[in-house]
Amino acid sequence: MKALVVGGDGFLGSYFVEQALNLGHDVTVFDRFPYDRANNLEHVRNKVRFFPGEFANRVEVVNALEEQDIVYHFISATNPATSWENPSIEIEENLKYSIQLFELAVQNGVKKLVFVSSGGTVYGPQNGIITEEVLPKPFSPYGICKLSIEHFLNYFHERHHIAADIYRVGNAYGPRQPMQAPQGVIAVWMGKVLRGEALTVYGDSDTYRDYIYAEDIAYLMTHSLSDLKKSDVYNLGTGRGVSILELLNIFLSVINEPIQYQIFPRRGLDNSSVILDSSKLTTFFPEFTFQQLEDKIPETWAYVRQHHIGNDGKDTGI
Amino acid sequence: MKALVVGGDGFLGSYFVEQALNLGHDVTVFDRFPYDRANNLEHVRNKVRFFPGEFANRVEVVNALEEQDIVYHFISATNPATSWENPSIEIEENLKYSIQLFELAVQNGVKKLVFVSSGGTVYGPQNGIITEEVLPKPFSPYGICKLSIEHFLNYFHERHHIAADIYRVGNAYGPRQPMQAPQGVIAVWMGKVLRGEALTVYGDSDTYRDYIYAEDIAYLMTHSLSDLKKSDVYNLGTGRGVSILELLNIFLSVINEPIQYQIFPRRGLDNSSVILDSSKLTTFFPEFTFQQLEDKIPETWAYVRQHHIGNDGKDTGI
Numbered sequence: 001m002k003a004l005v006v007g008g009d010g011f012l013g014s015y016f017v018e019q020a021l022n023l024g025h026d027v028t029v030f031d032r033f034p035y036d037r038a039n040n041l042e043h044v045r046n047k048v049r050f051f052p053g054e055f056a057n058r059v060e061v062v063n064a065l066e067e068q069d070i071v072y073h074f075i076s077a078t079n080p081a082t083s084w085e086n087p088s089i090e091i092e093e094n095l096k097y098s099i100q101l102f103e104l105a106v107q108n109g110v111k112k113l114v115f116v117s118s119g120g121t122v123y124g125p126q127n128g129i130i131t132e133e134v135l136p137k138p139f140s141p142y143g144i145c146k147l148s149i150e151h152f153l154n155y156f157h158e159r160h161h162i163a164a165d166i167y168r169v170g171n172a173y174g175p176r177q178p179m180q181a182p183q184g185v186i187a188v189w190m191g192k193v194l195r196g197e198a199l200t201v202y203g204d205s206d207t208y209r210d211y212i213y214a215e216d217i218a219y220l221m222t223h224s225l226s227d228l229k230k231s232d233v234y235n236l237g238t239g240r241g242v243s244i245l246e247l248l249n250i251f252l253s254v255i256n257e258p259i260q261y262q263i264f265p266r267r268g269l270d271n272s273s274v275i276l277d278s279s280k281l282t283t284f285f286p287e288f289t290f291q292q293l294e295d296k297i298p299e300t301w302a303y304v305r306q307h308h309i310g311n312d313g314k315d316t317g318i
Numbered sequence: 319m320k321a322l323v324v325g326g327d328g329f330l331g332s333y334f335v336e337q338a339l340n341l342g343h344d345v346t347v348f349d350r351f352p353y354d355r356a357n358n359l360e361h362v363r364n365k366v367r368f369f370p371g372e373f374a375n376r377v378e379v380v381n382a383l384e385e386q387d388i389v390y391h392f393i394s395a396t397n398p399a400t401s402w403e404n405p406s407i408e409i410e411e412n413l414k415y416s417i418q419l420f421e422l423a424v425q426n427g428v429k430k431l432v433f434v435s436s437g438g439t440v441y442g443p444q445n446g447i448i449t450e451e452v453l454p455k456p457f458s459p460y461g462i463c464k465l466s467i468e469h470f471l472n473y474f475h476e477r478h479h480i481a482a483d484i485y486r487v488g489n490a491y492g493p494r495q496p497m498q499a500p501q502g503v504i505a506v507w508m509g510k511v512l513r514g515e516a517l518t519v520y521g522d523s524d525t526y527r528d529y530i531y532a533e534d535i536a537y538l539m540t541h542s543l544s545d546l547k548k549s550d551v552y553n554l555g556t557g558r559g560v561s562i563l564e565l566l567n568i569f570l571s572v573i574n575e576p577i578q579y580q581i582f583p584r585r586g587l588d589n590s591s592v593i594l595d596s597s598k599l600t601t602f603f604p605e606f607t608f609q610q611l612e613d614k615i616p617e618t619w620a621y622v623r624q625h626h627i628g629n630d631g632k633d634t635g636i
Binding site for chain 1: 402405406409413414417421442451452453454455456457458459461462463465466469470472473475476477586587
């Protein structure tokens with residue numbers, strides 16, 4: 001199957017590209033590739049087609065869409081914090097160009113669209129474990145526009161009969177996550193340790209998150225490759241709620257160095273609790289079990305440290 | 319209380335302005351007022367402040383917002399049919415300027431926002447009578463952006479602590495409804511009768527709608543004036559489902575003239591069934607009963623005929 005992965009050189013996208021290659025698919029990656037270099041996919045350069053371009057650029061997107069069967073949309077130009085002060089950013093940077101991508105995909109005969117939505121923000125305040133049937137109450141511009149993009153996929157499905165899968169992903173973490181971003185607390189903390197800064201901890205023992213390893217996300221998202229006609233929306237989290245203080249304890253025990261940290265109240269833009277029931281999706285993978293924080297934070301830390309020291313002396317921007 | 323009614327000279331807005339005046343509120347109307355003339359509010363010109371302006375124009379909107387306690391947002395630059403072919407219209411014409419209005423309202427100290435949403439499109443395909451707790455599945459760009467605007471009100475509420483009420487209105491009808499629009503089947507049919515054209519009927523005996531008289535909508539929307547601190551979302555329909563063929567029968571018996579009509583299949587952009595449970599709202603009005611189609615289509619037809627003949631000979635555009 002010919003799959004285009006838009007944003008495929010990013011954190012989550014790159015893990016998905018690897019999974020799709022493992023399954024023998026014909027993968028094209030649309031991403032920026034500055035200086036003709038991949039951030040995360042240099043090691044598979046010979047197995048995929050790199051398509052450098054800007055998500056906003058219609059012509060570049062159209063070129064990449066040619067003859068594709070399925071398009072995975074991993075691009076997010078923002079994060080929950082950036083648009084909290086200026087909500088229009090979500091509309092201008094994410095919503096409009098996502099619709100443009102879907103329109104161009106329809107025009108180019110693509111059979112299926114796959115969108116990476118946000119389990120952490122589309123539901124808004126909820127109690128307990130969240131299924132896909134819960135009434136979403138998003139309140140951050142980030143989550144509002146993610147949900148709006150999901151609904152536009154309903155439109156393209158009804159109007160143009162293109163299939164669409166949606167994955168509402170929990171709190172992703174893993175080796176390739178950017179440490180400079182305001183999103184992804186585990187990576188952000190690792191960055192701070194490397195720079196000798198104090199950790200910032202927002203929230204308390206009532207602030208639950210569902211941390212999911214990037215490789216697990218990528219593996220489960222291969223489900224969409226199995227049937228080009230089926231459309232559905234899936235939660236993508238482990239179902240295990242971990243409080244921010246529990247996470248801190250796991251983190252501190254892994255790092256095993258003296259580390260300063262400061263605890264602040266939960267930010268207004270964050271939900272108190274996000275725990276996702278993903279059984280609708282995992283039913284298709286009877287052998288699958290989620291990888292655990294206690295195993296994967298050490299692995300992530302080992303990767304990050306090695307990457308920071310840098311075999312090639314390259315400045316990693318930390 | 320000082321209330322600004324944005325789009326207050328339109329069909330639904332004008333009925334609301336009358337209700338707010340009846341209750342003794344200090345009403346300002348922001349609308350286009352071409353040639354300094356109101357479409358629907360000339361008869362109350364001495365009781366309200368007219369504020370001519372374009373919804374898209376920040377400066378004009380800001381001027382109207384000064385010292386207002388509550389803002390009712392009745393503007394819709396589109397209808398479900400216009401954006402079915404070009405979904406970006408919703409974002410450019412409705413979503414962006416609605417957010418702009420809310421931002422400016424926050425900056426100008428407004429205490430409460432009230433938004434006219436669409437019970438007919440935000441829910442998408444559903445069976446039976448719909449409460450506010452039903453999971454919305456919008457698929458028309460019109461409904462998608464209405465729901466997105468609702469969610470942005472959550473944002474402004476969380477971020478800036480401004481109160482917000484949302485009314486998801488059923489199929490409105492009544493004397494002042496434009497007959498040229500592609501929306502509002504009763505008015506559209508009346509326009510066709512006046513022009514001697516055949517009626518177009520989309521749908522069948524399974525196509526149910528919840529027709530609600532404009533005056534009832536306006537009356538129930540005064541609820542938001544009772545408490546500037548409360549926020550909620552309310553359905554606003556009668557709870558009576560009427561099939562399009564039933565509606566045709568009622569209509570034909572009222573008009574009482576030989577009328578041609580053509581029946582077509584339901585359009586792709588239309589839901590099969592919309593019947594709204596409004597008990598959450600009507601609880602606040604224990605004496606209230608909905609006016610019925612059988613009484614109000616004749617009244618609407620009488621108004622429309624008189625208006626068409628025109629006491630002042632003015633071209634009504636039909």
